[in-house]
Amino acid sequence: MNNAEILDSLAQVIAARKGGDTSRSYVAKLFAKGTKKIAQKVGEEGVETALAAVAGDRDEVISESADLLFHLMVLWSQMDVAPEEVLQELARREGVSGIDEKNSRKD
Ligand SMILES: N=c1c2ncn([C@@H]3O[C@H](COP(=O)(O)OP(=O)(O)OP(=O)(O)O)[C@@H](O)[C@H]3O)c2ncn1[C@@H]1O[C@H](COP(=O)(O)O)[C@@H](O)[C@H]1O
DSSP: HHHHHHHHHHHHHHHHHHTTTTTHHHHHHHHHHHHHHHHHHHHHHHHHHHHHHHHHOOHHHHHHHHHHHHHHHHHHHTTTTOOHHHHHHHHHHHHHTTTHHHEEEOO
């Protein structure tokens, strides 16, 4: 599978878990708990990723990033956001002239 196919395939598995058996599926359990719980997991995994980076632990950054991206994709699904919409937004920004200057002003 190429990178885009990995995201698509995971997005499909996640969507298929909506209303699923919460005793057998972690994703079904997350959907059953609702937006607040899913958002909380995204926040936790984001902090864990940042802490791994500060600790200089490259392997842990990869592992926590996978947790973060996975939970973010559950959040997108909960909010009816398709991965393509986020990727298209990134592509749009790539084409926006001056975005680097805008970002550096924030820093
Ligand atoms: N990529 C993942 C994935 N990454 C992390 N996790 C789970 O995320 C959880 C995070 O662990 P934590 O300790 O932070 O959370 P927890 O203590 O289990 O739960 P909380 O009490 O914090 O809510 C673990 O249970 C991991 O197993 C994932 N669970 C599922 N997937 C994908 O989702 C698919 C569907 O999963 P199921 O819904 O379980 O079939 C799988 O085939 C995978 O491809």
